[in-house]
Amino acid sequence: MRKLLSVAVMTAFPLMAQAHADRVFHTTATVHACVDPRVTRVLADPATLRQHGPDWVRGMLRTGRCFEASPSEAWDEISGSETMVLLRRDPPKIGMPPLYFMREQISFGPQKDEQPDSPQSAGPVLPPGWEKPNLPPADEAGGSDILGQVAALRGMRLDGLFGLAALVTLYVVWRIARRLNRRRRAWRLIVSEIDQQAGTLQVRRLQLTAPDRYGTVNLSKWQREIEYFCKTRLLTILAGDRLGDQWQPLSMRAVRHIEMVSALVPPVAGLATGPPGDPAVFDPAMDPLLYEHHCALLLRRAGWDARTTPASGDQGADVIAMRAGRKIVVQCKLHSQPVGNRAVQEAFAAGRHQRAHAALVVSNAGFTQSARQLAHTTGVLLLHHRELATFRMPQPVL
Incomplete structure (x- = not known):
């Protein structure tokens, strides 16, 4: 029986090896791939690289935990999207985690200097136009070749235990391949x-x-x-x-x-560390007035002409900002608990009074459910202060 099972496994093994080889990737040239997908995207843009010096590039390589990948290395797919793919090195290399590559940086199949085992060219990793969650139906992928082998074995004139052992072994292999394929799709x-x-x-x-x-x-x-x-x-x-x-x-x-x-919190528009009391540095224990200056500074970094109002406020507006003819008013709330309805009401009233195009409530904390409901009704935007560093004017809401 052991000998018969060995023969059946040897029959199925070339099919599994071929399926594995068909999923090998190589880079089209020597590139840098990173743990942080955003850094991979930045380094793949020649226009961005031309705007910065070598020191900036080295800093991005350290920040994104980037590694150099050459065409001679083989890679296996973990996951992917239309523009990026997460790969792991095959065989693994100590100290090198899975890395993100741009689609145009990699090729699918054997290296250019190798001859593929089959004249049939490998297809793309994912079908064109793939979008979550509509992955291609692949419940049977990875097992169709094995089922074909089963059909072939059935057609053979095999007698006794040899044929039975081969069929059982191939069925078990097919079940394992199907289960692994479903798990990959779910991940x-x-x-x-x-x-x-x-x-x-x-x-x-x-x-x-x-x-x-x-x-x-x-x-x-x-x-x-x-x-x-x-x-x-x-x-x-x-x-x-x-x-x-x-x-x-x-x-x-x-x-x-x-x-x-x-945990990959984006940097706050180039703000540096500084001594206590510096509005460029957020501190949960900072003074509320200093927090207003911090929010105004973040808006200025994003291209807004922002100013704080007097300490008494300006009808509920802590910060007023202008950009490209659009005005926004901001309520700044430095809290240790979620912000409630009152801040939303004050921001809405301030926006009406200032004839602003949008009203914002900005806080280091979250917002209560009732505050979110009222904001949805009134059109007031609820933001964390870090989002101000990249804030762009939405469609008019007031």
Whole structure:
């Protein structure tokens, strides 16, 4: 029996090896790939590189944890989108984690100086126009060749235990390949959704992990936010693609990916560290008036002509900013607890009084559910102060 099983496994092994070889990637040239996908995107843009010097490039390489990848190295796919793909080196290299590549930086299949085993050219990693969660139906991918082998074996005139052992072995291999394929599809959906929600996750982490008045960081609210995100987004998406059974084995891995993505807080428009009392440096214990200057400075870094109002306020406006003929008013709330309805009402009234195009409530903390509902009704924008560094004027809401 052992000999018969060995023969069957040897029959199936070339099929598995061929499937593995067909998924090998190589870079089209020597490039830099990074752990941080945003740095990979920046380094792949020649126009951006021409605007900065070598010191800036070296700093980006360190910030994004970038590694040099050459065409001689082979890579396996972990996940991907239309423009980027996450690959791991094959064989793995000590100290080199999975890295993000631009699609145009890699080629699919054997190296240019190698001859492929089959004249059939390999297709793309994902079909054109792939968008989450509509992945191509691939429940049977990876197992069709094995099923064909099963059909061929059935047509052969095999007698006794040899034919039975071969069929059983191939069936087991097909089941394993199918299960692994479903897990890969589920993980691609999870990673795609987390990456698309990265900005929101980063802001929520900042809001829910802000130190209290004693400097203590309570992570319980952030943990509840992760559970809520997994239940309402990730599980829903998997269930919609009939992959809900894959959540349990992937849940811890998904939480680790959420933690990694949410911790990648974008730099605040070049603001540097400084001594206490410097408005360029946020401090949870800073004076509320200094916090208003901090918010105004962030807006100026984003291209706005921003000024703070007198200490008594200007009908509820702490900061008034202009850009390209558009005016905004800002209520600045330095709190240790979620901001409530009153701030939204004051910002809305200030926007009407100033005839502004938009009214904002900015805080280092989050916002209550009732405040979010009122903001939705009145059109007031609710932001974390870090979002001011890249704030652009939306469509008029007042």
